[in-house]
Amino acid sequence: MSPAPALTVNEVSKVFTDTQVPTVALKDASLEVAEGEFICLLGRSGCGKSTLLSMIAGLASPTSGAIDTHGNRVGMMFQDANLFPWLTVRGNIELALRLSGIPKPEWDGRVQDLLAMVELPDAGQKRPHQLSGGMRQRVSLARALAQECRILLMDEPFASLDALTRDTLHEEIARVWAQRGLTIVFVTHNVREAARLADRVVIMSPSPGRIVDEVPIGLPRPRRLEQPEVAAASGKLRELLDHYDLKAA
Amino acid sequence: MKAKDDPALATLEPADWPDSGRRRRSIWAAVWPGLSAIALVLVIWEAVVLTGWKPEYVLPPPTTVLAELGGFLLDSKFWLAVSITLLRALVGFSLALAIGTGLGIAVSASRVLRAALGSLLTGMQTMPSIAWFPFAILLFGLTENAIGFVVVLGAAPSIANGLISGIDNVPPPLLRTAKVLGARGLTLYRYVILPSALPTYVAGLKQGWAFAWRSLMAGELLVIIANRPSLGVQLQYFREFANAPALIAMMIVILVLGMAFDAVFSRLAAVVRRNRGLGETRL
Numbered sequence: 091m092s093p094a095p096a097l098t099v100n101e102v103s104k105v106f107t108d109t110q111v112p113t114v115a116l117k118d119a120s121l122e123v124a125e126g127e128f129i130c131l132l133g134r135s136g137c138g139k140s141t142l143l144s145m146i147a148g149l150a151s152p153t154s155g156a157i158d159t160h161g162n163r164v165g166m167m168f169q170d171a172n173l174f175p176w177l178t179v180r181g182n183i184e185l186a187l188r189l190s191g192i193p194k195p196e197w198d199g200r201v202q203d204l205l206a207m208v209e210l211p212d213a214g215q216k217r218p219h220q221l222s223g224g225m226r227q228r229v230s231l232a233r234a235l236a237q238e239c240r241i242l243l244m245d246e247p248f249a250s251l252d253a254l255t256r257d258t259l260h261e262e263i264a265r266v267w268a269q270r271g272l273t274i275v276f277v278t279h280n281v282r283e284a285a286r287l288a289d290r291v292v293i294m295s296p297s298p299g300r301i302v303d304e305v306p307i308g309l310p311r312p313r314r315l316e317q318p319e320v321a322a323a324s325g326k327l328r329e330l331l332d333h334y335d336l337k338a339a
Numbered sequence: 340m341k342a343k344d345d346p347a348l349a350t351l352e353p354a355d356w357p358d359s360g361r362r363r364r365s366i367w368a369a370v371w372p373g374l375s376a377i378a379l380v381l382v383i384w385e386a387v388v389l390t391g392w393k394p395e396y397v398l399p400p401p402t403t404v405l406a407e408l409g410g411f412l413l414d415s416k417f418w419l420a421v422s423i424t425l426l427r428a429l430v431g432f433s434l435a436l437a438i439g440t441g442l443g444i445a446v447s448a449s450r451v452l453r454a455a456l457g458s459l460l461t462g463m464q465t466m467p468s469i470a471w472f473p474f475a476i477l478l479f480g481l482t483e484n485a486i487g488f489v490v491v492l493g494a495a496p497s498i499a500n501g502l503i504s505g506i507d508n509v510p511p512p513l514l515r516t517a518k519v520l521g522a523r524g525l526t527l528y529r530y531v532i533l534p535s536a537l538p539t540y541v542a543g544l545k546q547g548w549a550f551a552w553r554s555l556m557a558g559e560l561l562v563i564i565a566n567r568p569s570l571g572v573q574l575q576y577f578r579e580f581a582n583a584p585a586l587i588a589m590m591i592v593i594l595v596l597g598m599a600f601d602a603v604f605s606r607l608a609a610v611v612r613r614n615r616g617l618g619e620t621r622l
């Protein structure tokens with residue numbers, strides 16, 4: 091028996107008409123993500139990954155088709171941490187708690203737990219500009235988790251970090267995902283990152299943006315980037331990407 | 340072992356040490372350019388007086404003016420004038436603050452209001468406040484209200500414009516993040532849009548203050564009310580009696596007061612910017 095779906099994307103298209111010629115950013119994308127599944131959306135620049143994610147987040151509406159999150163709360167992380175610069179780390183997390191309607195007496199404990207979870211227990215009083223890029227993304231993760239989302243959307247959240255920091259954060263996100271039973275949709279154009287993290291990789295192709303293939307990654311966890319199996323899987327993903335590129339050209 | 344002797348810390352820059360000598364030096368570093376500029380002005384002034392370009396009863400030397408200034412400080416009439424002027428400034432600025440802020444929020448939130456008032460507000464900023472006075476006197480006569488009216492008209496547009504541009508320039512990524520976190524409508528305004536607009540708003544306040552102060556001085560020279568010996572009235576009075584030392588001393592008072600309030604707003608802006616890691620822009 092397969093687990094209940096957490097997210098259903100049904101024949102979704104998005105056309106931007108505010109450009110000189112209408113741009114088909116996404117064409118007839120369909121996708122079903124099971125509860126607790128870790129999905130990577132993999133594809134070259136401009137294939138509609140961010141467009142799809144922002145529609146799932148409710149920031150934009152599809153031109154046609156439908157998206158159902160089955161009543162799950164959706165959180166999102168972006169390439170930049172987007173912390174509110176006028177608030178401390180604690181203030182950023184508290185704002186997320188406030189906006190989720192969590193009663194004030196619980197805030198202290200929750201902030202402590204969340205900061206401990208992202209391994210920044212003492213950063214509460216710091217300001218965003220006093221943190222490193224990796225620390226900012228951690229706080230951003232803590233803030234997304236503060237709103238008790240069941241589905242976490244991540245749009246190339248680690249793309250601007252160095253390889254070492256990214257590696258640590260991969261471990262962290264895999265741990266948090268397992269602990270909390272989250273459903274994650276993770277956007278990347280890095281094949282190794284996809285092979286390292288995903289249960290299933292959804293391959294997308296540009297002009298027009300669409301979903302062209304799906305590859306299950308059955309490797310056991312915990313995984314490491316250096317494992318030969320991960321390298322082999324990413325090699326296969328690369329071949330597939332090139333294959334669909336040739337077909338498109 | 341003292342921290343300074345710790346070899347691990349020995350490579351730190353001396354600037355990292357909390358040293359009272361260093362603090363004294365840094366205060367000095369902040370103050371000396373201003374002091375030398377003042378000294379330079381006094382020297383040039385004295386030099387011009389010594390050339391005999393104008394007779395001393397028209398252009399007195401700095402010492403005479405400074406003595407006059409010292410005399411002011413012991414004169415209760417002077418303090419009455421200062422308090423009348425400052426009260427007008429504070430009341431006018433507070434009104435402008437309320438009106439400008441309300442207007443700014445309304446214009447930024449409503450498309451119709453923006454179309455109607457947006458460019459008018461910018462236009463108002465370019466209007467020399469002294470040009471309002473004939474109309475203000477017609478409306479209110481030679482009263483406090485005429486002065487207040489022009490002070491508010493001078494300051495409110497800058498305050499409104501500061502707020503509007505702050506609100507218009509909230510970074511879109513922050514807005515998207517806030518929406519995903521569940522902020523909508525008033526909540527979005529209160530917790531995200533207004534805080535994000537604060538630095539620009541404070542810059543608007545600073546500019547608004549400068550306009551208010553200028554409008555007020557123009558008003559006090561034009562709208563002279565009996566038994567209200569404001570700073571502007573004193574200026575006019577010293578001119579009529581050809582009391583050049585007192586006239587110049589009074590100008591110095593007006594300059595210093597204006598600068599003092601400006602410094603308050605600069606300080607406020609610096610704190611807001613530092614809290615966000617924006618640093619200070621040096622030109």
Ligand SMILES: Nc1ncnc2c1ncn2[C@@H]1O[C@H](COP(=O)(O)OP(=O)(O)OP(=O)(O)O)[C@@H](O)[C@H]1O
Pocket residue numbers: 106108109113114115133134135136137138139140141142279299
């Ligand atoms: N607001 C917009 N208006 C017009 N066109 C847009 C808009 N947003 C995206 N597009 C277009 O839609 C297409 C898909 O963009 P999208 O940002 O989803 O790509 P992406 O897969 O996330 O790329 P990347 O990996 O570079 O982030 C692009 O061709 C882009 O030009």
Ligand SMILES: [Mg+2]
Pocket residue numbers: 139140141245
């Ligand atoms: Mg993108």
